Amino acid sequence: MKTEAIVREKASMEVEQPPAAGGGGGFNNGNQSSEEQKFSVPVDSENKATEFRLFSISKPHMRAFHLSWISFFSCFVSSFAAPPLLPIIRDNLNLTATDIGNAGVASVSGAVFARVAMGTACDLVGPRLASASLIFLTAPAVYFTSVINSATSYLLVRFFTGFSLATFVSTQFWMSSMFSPPVVGRANGFAGGWGNLGGGATQLIMPLVFSLIRDIGAAQFTAWRIAFFVPAFFQMLTAFSILIFGQDMPDGNFQRLKKSGEKPKDEFSKVLFHGVSNYRGWILALTYGYCFGVELTIDNIIAEYFYDRFNLKLHTAGIIAASFGLANLFSRPGGGMLSDAVSRRFGMRGRLWALWLCQTFAGVLCIILGLVGSLSVSVVVMIIFSVFVQAACGMTFGIVPFVSRRSLGVISGMTGGGGNVGAVVTQLIFFKGSRFSKERGITLMGVMIIICTLPICLIYFPQWGGMFFGPSSKKVTEEDYYLGEWNSKEQEKGSHHASMKFADNSVSERGRRLNTSTRPADESTPSPTHV
Amino acid sequence: MASRLVLVASLLLCFLAGTCYGKGGHFSSLKKTLVVTASPKKGQVLKAGVDKITVTWGVNKTLPGGTDSAYKTVKVKLCYAPISQKDRAWRKTEDELSRDKTCQHKIVAKPYDASNKTVNRFEWVIERDVPTATYFVRAYAFDSDEAEVAYGQTTDAKKTTNLFEIQAISGRHASLDICSICFSVFSVASLFVFFYIEKRKGKVSK
Numbered sequence: 001m002k003t004e005a006i007v008r009e010k011a012s013m014e015v016e017q018p019p020a021a022g023g024g025g026g027f028n029n030g031n032q033s034s035e036e037q038k039f040s041v042p043v044d045s046e047n048k049a050t051e052f053r054l055f056s057i058s059k060p061h062m063r064a065f066h067l068s069w070i071s072f073f074s075c076f077v078s079s080f081a082a083p084p085l086l087p088i089i090r091d092n093l094n095l096t097a098t099d100i101g102n103a104g105v106a107s108v109s110g111a112v113f114a115r116v117a118m119g120t121a122c123d124l125v126g127p128r129l130a131s132a133s134l135i136f137l138t139a140p141a142v143y144f145t146s147v148i149n150s151a152t153s154y155l156l157v158r159f160f161t162g163f164s165l166a167t168f169v170s171t172q173f174w175m176s177s178m179f180s181p182p183v184v185g186r187a188n189g190f191a192g193g194w195g196n197l198g199g200g201a202t203q204l205i206m207p208l209v210f211s212l213i214r215d216i217g218a219a220q221f222t223a224w225r226i227a228f229f230v231p232a233f234f235q236m237l238t239a240f241s242i243l244i245f246g247q248d249m250p251d252g253n254f255q256r257l258k259k260s261g262e263k264p265k266d267e268f269s270k271v272l273f274h275g276v277s278n279y280r281g282w283i284l285a286l287t288y289g290y291c292f293g294v295e296l297t298i299d300n301i302i303a304e305y306f307y308d309r310f311n312l313k314l315h316t317a318g319i320i321a322a323s324f325g326l327a328n329l330f331s332r333p334g335g336g337m338l339s340d341a342v343s344r345r346f347g348m349r350g351r352l353w354a355l356w357l358c359q360t361f362a363g364v365l366c367i368i369l370g371l372v373g374s375l376s377v378s379v380v381v382m383i384i385f386s387v388f389v390q391a392a393c394g395m396t397f398g399i400v401p402f403v404s405r406r407s408l409g410v411i412s413g414m415t416g417g418g419g420n421v422g423a424v425v426t427q428l429i430f431f432k433g434s435r436f437s438k439e440r441g442i443t444l445m446g447v448m449i450i451i452c453t454l455p456i457c458l459i460y461f462p463q464w465g466g467m468f469f470g471p472s473s474k475k476v477t478e479e480d481y482y483l484g485e486w487n488s489k490e491q492e493k494g495s496h497h498a499s500m501k502f503a504d505n506s507v508s509e510r511g512r513r514l515n516t517s518t519r520p521a522d523e524s525t526p527s528p529t530h531v
Numbered sequence: 532m533a534s535r536l537v538l539v540a541s542l543l544l545c546f547l548a549g550t551c552y553g554k555g556g557h558f559s560s561l562k563k564t565l566v567v568t569a570s571p572k573k574g575q576v577l578k579a580g581v582d583k584i585t586v587t588w589g590v591n592k593t594l595p596g597g598t599d600s601a602y603k604t605v606k607v608k609l610c611y612a613p614i615s616q617k618d619r620a621w622r623k624t625e626d627e628l629s630r631d632k633t634c635q636h637k638i639v640a641k642p643y644d645a646s647n648k649t650v651n652r653f654e655w656v657i658e659r660d661v662p663t664a665t666y667f668v669r670a671y672a673f674d675s676d677e678a679e680v681a682y683g684q685t686t687d688a689k690k691t692t693n694l695f696e697i698q699a700i701s702g703r704h705a706s707l708d709i710c711s712i713c714f715s716v717f718s719v720a721s722l723f724v725f726f727y728i729e730k731r732k733g734k735v736s737k
Contacts, residue, residue: 087621091662092702096618129729136722140715146707219580220660221702229710236718243725308621311630434618 039250046501047250048180052187060247061178065187067246068127068171069194071135071238075164076198077205078142078231079107080325082158084203084303084318085210085224089154092221099151101432104300106159108293108423114166115420119413122173123271126254128246131170135239138164142232146225164235165296169416171195173409176401177249181506182340185351185398189336192397193328193390199299200325202231207318266406266495274485275410280403283455284396284415289422290452291359291392294366294445296423298324301431302382305438310375320379327386334387335394347511348402348464352456355395356467359453362388366446370439389449393419402461402506405499406485422452464509471510478503556679557626561671564598565683566591567607569668571695579699580659584609586638588670588683589650601680602643602672607653608634610684612694615664628679634669636661643672663699 040058041049049061056062082089082103090100114134121130141160148154171191179187209230214223248254275281303321306312312320335358342350365385372378396415403411426448430441460466462476482503486496570585571577577584586607590599610633616622625631639653669684686693 090619090621091660092699094663094699097620098618132725133722136718139718140711143711143715143718146711147703149701149703219700219702221700222704222707225702225707229714232714236714236721239718240721304621434620437620 043250044180044501044505046180046498046505048178048505049250050180050183052179052183052190054190060250064174064178064246065191067238067242068131068167068174069191071131071235071242072167072171072191072195073198073201074231074235074238075135075138075167076195076325077202078138078235079158079162079165080199080202080299081142081206081228081231082107082145082154083300084206084314084321085227086304087307087314088210088220088224092224093149093151093154095151095154098433099154100304101427103151103155103158104297104431105424105427106155107162107300108165108296108420108427110159110162111165111168112417112420112424114163115169115417116410116413118166118169119173119275119409119411119416120268120272121409122170122412123266123407123409124268126248127170127174127177128242128248128253131167131174132239132242132246134164134166134170135235135242139232139236139239142228142235145228145232165420166413166416168192168195168419169409169413172397172400172412172416174248176408176412181401181502182344182508184401185336185340185343185394186333187336188397188401189333189339189394193330193332193336193394196295196328196332196390196393197325199295200322200328203299203303203318203322203325205230207315211315271407272410274404275407275414278404278407278411280459280461281411281414282418283459284400284403284411285418285421287355287359287453287456288393288396288415288419289425290449291362291389291396292416292419293422293424293426294362294389294449295325295386295393296420297426297431297445298386300423300427301438301441305442306375306378309439310378312375320382323379324382324386327383328390331387331390332394335391336398337394338391339395339398343398343509343511345512348399348461348509349467349470350511351395351399351509352459352467355392355399356453356456358388358395359392359456360450362392363446363449363453365389366449367443368446370441370443370446399459402509404485405482405502461509478506478509482506556628558628558631558682559626561679562598562681563683564591564594564681565589565605565670565672567668567670567683567685569685569695573693574695576696576698577657579657579661579697581657583654583656584638584668585652585654586668586670587650587652590645591683599643599645599672599681601674602645603675604640604673604677605643605651605670606640606673607638607668607670609636609638609661609666609697610634610669612665612667612686613690615666638668657697659700661697661699663697665694665696667694 039047039049039061040056041051041053041061044050052065053062057066086100089095093099095103118130118134138161141157141163145157145161148157172188175187175191176184206227209227210224213226214220218226299321302324303317306320307314307317310317339351339354342354346353362385365381365388369378369381369385372381397412400412400415401408426445430436430444431438436444457467460469461481462472462474463478463481465471479500482499483491483496486499490496565588567586567588570583588605588607590602611622613624616624616633622632622635624633636658638655641651641653643651667684667686667690669682671679672681674680
């Protein structure tokens with residue numbers, strides 16, 4: 001009870017600091033007597049939005065949402081711009097199936113480390129600068145795709161372009177900084193899902209741009225090169241928008257918050273340590289490799305698969321391949337929302353069960369996809385498969401924000417990086433060269449999904465429980481769990497207050513259970529703003 | 532639940548079975564009655580968009596008279612040699628003609644007149660979308676139902692003799708190179724400009 005009062009005092013103290021400390025927000029300019037900063041959406045004690053209003057662009061929450069998903073979308077468009085045009089590119093550059101497979105692996109392997117690095121960068125300099133820097137630095141790789149002339153150069157541009165997929169981490173970090181626990185699942189789901197949409201949209205956009213340019217009169221082998229300027233330019237534009245219109249946190253940008261003392265500077269080594277030493281981060285990294293990693297793999301191979309197996313036109317194969325990625329419009333956000341809904345009733349245990357069920361079923365559908373030989377059945381199975389595998393991605397990031405508060409960026413980065421590792425491993429084993437036919441590779445990938453989803457059973461939160469066990473009988477609270485990341489010296493300095501606030505807000509993960517014996521006696525409502 | 536599984540399984544089986552039966556002719560059932568020649572010599576390298584290939588085709592004179600009476604059209608195609616099919620499943624040779632991907636570039640299609648005894652000839656400028664590879668030339672004869680009935684090719688049955696190469700256009704242009712470089716430099720420079728602005732803003736608010 002006492003600690004609660006101190007936290008609330010501190011919260012109101014911080015809020016009353018001069019508004020100049022914040023870069024945005026709809027609060028009264030210069031009016032220092034207002035008790036709270038005014039935002040156009042309701043907020044919690046950390047000023048994170050408690051409502052997710054999809055069609056608003058209010059500062060700073062929804063604006064951050066739109067900036068992050070559009071920039072991530074553009075990175076996806078660029079990273080997967082080559083696959084739908086491969087039937088042309090492979091003839092222009094005289095590529096073999098091995099070359100194509102290697103480049104596919106390269107396209108997703110760069111982001112493995114880039115994502116982890118991005119996680120740490122977000123923790124240290126904020127998502128706005130981190131993501132814009134990455135986007136500006138990878139745009140040249142997309143521009144240079146127009147001038148490649150060999151298998152090696154093809155591999156190199158795809159490798160460096162793929163680094164931009166690390167913007168996923170900054171997207172999730174930004175959403176987790178702007179949105180409160182009850183809605184963080186859906187915020188992450190929409191941002192991630194609408195970004196991943198780029199992988200589908202590009203299968204439509206690139207063949208279209210290519211045919212337009214070719215019909216104007218360019219030779220095939222020149223038209224595809226010109227087409228690459230479109231994603232490159234779009235990507236650059238989004239970086240500009242982030243820097244001009246974006247803001248790291250509800251209260252302002254990292255730089256200014258750090259200087260005014262509101263955001264204490266954290267130690268890189270400690271942040272990294274608390275991230276990598278949390279086993280849940282590793283398990284989620286593995287399982288994410290088999291929902292998101294599978295999604296990336298399919299983005300790389302599916303257009304060619306339909307073109308070659310069913311003798312379709314390039315355009316048609318592109319449309320079908322696109323429908324896989326386009327399902328992200330609703331399936332990944334749907335996963336996030338379902339995770340939030342399940343959590344309201346069953347808490348974190350519900351989130352874990354939902355994820356396991358959804359991803360396992362996706363694996364079954366993947367097995368079937370490789371076995372069907374008719375075009376129409378294949379398309380139907382693929383679409384259902386896409387809904388489940390993408391929903392699983394959304395559900396994963398309904399769990400990630402709760403694994404760690406101090407090292408949120410590192411955990412997001414590890415999970416995100418794990419997604420790419422899954423893509424790398426899967427493509428290396430099943431889709432490189434001519435060892436397996438594509439259909440066989442798809443079926444085997446489905447089997448691997450089911451196996452690699454089992455470790456979710458091992459995730460256990462002492463304060464909330466796991467799939468098979470309830471919360472610890474030692475009555476561990478959310479505060480105990482999150483404050484466990486700070487040692488006593490750091491707590492004396494007061495560095496842990498953000499974690500405390502988060503711990504309070506995360507009580508919603510207990511679910512609505514009749515048995516209230518696990519709750520501390522002094523807390524009757526989850527909302528800490530009541531005094 | 533079990534009945535649903537049975538239904539799905541039987542549907543799958545039906546579709547899988549359907550793919551086993553190919554529609555259309557098989558290459559192995561075609562008769563090699565046409566004599567086809569192409570102007571490139573063995574091992575010659577030609578440039579796409581620039582060089583020409585002259586193809587000739589006609590029925591083999593040593594065969595009995597009515598062999599070609601059913602032929603209505605002849606399509607002459609550019610086909611990949613085995614070395615260019617290696618590790619490239621999209622150029623695979625299949626016996627079933629509807630699934631065969633060996634000959635993907637059409638040189639010419641002409642109606643065939645059995646009564647005309649002269650050898651047919653055509654000169655073709657190699658199109659700019661022909662990729663770099665090793666090739667031979669094959670002609671298919673079609674009957675009035677547009678089904679293949681016979682063929683002829685410039686190489687032997689194992690596709691090892693008389694092969695020639697074509698060099699594709701690169702598709703690159705100097706203007707594209709320059710644009711790429713300019714935009715890339717702009718992108719990186721913008722980043723540094725923004726960093727500088729942020730640093731200055733930070734100093735001012737202090």
